[in-house]
Amino acid sequence: MSSNTRNSEFLARSLSAVWHPCTQMKHHEQLPLIPIKRGEGAWLYDMDGKRYLDGISSWWVNLFGHANPRIGAALKAQLDTLEHVLLAGFTHEPVVELSERLAALTGHRLGHAFYASDGASATEIALKMSVHYWRNTGRPAKNRFVSLTGSYHGETVGALAVTDVAIFRDAYAPLVRGGTCVPTPDARLAEAGETAADVARRAAAALEAHLAEHADETAALIVEPLVQGASGMVMYDPEYLRLARALCDRYQVHLVADEIAVGCGRSGSFFACEQAGIWPDFLLLSKGISGGYLPLSIVLTTDTVFDAFYDDDTARGFLHSHSYTGNPLACRAALATLDIFAQDDVIAANRIKSQRIGEAFQSAVGGHAAVRHLRQQGMILAFDVTDTPAGFSRRFFAEALQRELLLRPIGNTVYTMPPYILGDDEIHFLASRCAAALEASLA
Numbered sequence: 001m002s003s004n005t006r007n008s009e010f011l012a013r014s015l016s017a018v019w020h021p022c023t024q025m026k027h028h029e030q031l032p033l034i035p036i037k038r039g040e041g042a043w044l045y046d047m048d049g050k051r052y053l054d055g056i057s058s059w060w061v062n063l064f065g066h067a068n069p070r071i072g073a074a075l076k077a078q079l080d081t082l083e084h085v086l087l088a089g090f091t092h093e094p095v096v097e098l099s100e101r102l103a104a105l106t107g108h109r110l111g112h113a114f115y116a117s118d119g120a121s122a123t124e125i126a127l128k129m130s131v132h133y134w135r136n137t138g139r140p141a142k143n144r145f146v147s148l149t150g151s152y153h154g155e156t157v158g159a160l161a162v163t164d165v166a167i168f169r170d171a172y173a174p175l176v177r178g179g180t181c182v183p184t185p186d187a188r189l190a191e192a193g194e195t196a197a198d199v200a201r202r203a204a205a206a207l208e209a210h211l212a213e214h215a216d217e218t219a220a221l222i223v224e225p226l227v228q229g230a231s232g233m234v235m236y237d238p239e240y241l242r243l244a245r246a247l248c249d250r251y252q253v254h255l256v257a258d259e260i261a262v263g264c265g266r267s268g269s270f271f272a273c274e275q276a277g278i279w280p281d282f283l284l285l286s287k288g289i290s291g292g293y294l295p296l297s298i299v300l301t302t303d304t305v306f307d308a309f310y311d312d313d314t315a316r317g318f319l320h321s322h323s324y325t326g327n328p329l330a331c332r333a334a335l336a337t338l339d340i341f342a343q344d345d346v347i348a349a350n351r352i353k354s355q356r357i358g359e360a361f362q363s364a365v366g367g368h369a370a371v372r373h374l375r376q377q378g379m380i381l382a383f384d385v386t387d388t389p390a391g392f393s394r395r396f397f398a399e400a401l402q403r404e405l406l407l408r409p410i411g412n413t414v415y416t417m418p419p420y421i422l423g424d425d426e427i428h429f430l431a432s433r434c435a436a437a438l439e440a441s442l443a
């Protein structure tokens, strides 16, 4: 049997037995699945030995490459020691060490870590903690949320309350207790003579107008600091975060920083909030924190929040739980990831890398007539494409794959969010193949 026949049988099995995420399954009548056999560094290899540069870190999770030997070694040692134990009434070394190291990275401003397994659960935990905090402190009416237009904080029913992406939300509207959206500080909204900071101030004024009227029933504002990822790599000025922090203080509303996508160095600093010089009341991590190895999410919060739950009364405690809360393997992967940050001075190295990526894309697509708003924040680069034909994003995806490149545009926004380990040759490959795929999908 030829490997092609074998593969097409395998793909048919996948399409019939596996319900793939974020996918209209019928589209796979035209677009074949890619069966991946193994990964190495920034590359994925399929069953025919074809390779693909992973330009989106396998949905923004992989920081230091596939089959990373250092993370692999740490996990193998953990596997032989303790694979899992419940975290209620029990504790273990990886979860304690990880919590302490994350607290230290926040200068101990966010010294308490609560664990779950995916980003949407971290969002829900922060929302529940915020509301429960206000209840425990005698203000139960503060139970509503504010998010930004175009926000994405996950797709479970609770997280959809603060997610403003119609295609993910509309079908479930009857289930969702919607929050309020206030205007995004999207820097692309700058009018002639306006800076990104001006747009931020305008958006903050709208936030203030909302809070001035509704602070009594508002528990928290949730934001994706600096970059709104899933709605198309919307970038904005850190001034917005400074103003939002000040407004949340003035109106006694929690600030939740969803750093699930932008945390762990992606934005250029370890936490994106550092670039605004502020700390939130809740900070969410997932995606990159385990190096892209295992599902893990973490909600970091303050002594003030923690203390409001500390009581003789069980019901005043935060009783939320998941079976795999604080899984030792996932925590070990996160510790190995933090080790790489420290040992390799990754934040400094990324500064140079992101500059090279910016230069490569500037020369590859910067002058293209259809390219607008070429923009970059740390290790995220994006541009919008005008006059796109119908089905542009799927067409671009297919054209890029033919050129050994994995990129999945969001609508007409093409972006890359690569692993942090790209060499100069790979950066050039990424930019030039992206330009070629763009040309082909506009033809």
Ligand SMILES: *Cc1c(COP(=O)(O)O)cnc(C)c1O
Pocket (backbone or CB within 6 Å): 117, 118, 119, 120, 121, 123, 152, 153, 154, 155, 224, 229, 230, 258, 259, 260, 261, 262, 286, 287
């Ligand atoms: C991916 C993402 C989430 C949801 O995480 P899941 O693990 O997919 O549930 C939440 N917020 C942001 C900003 C994200 O990028």
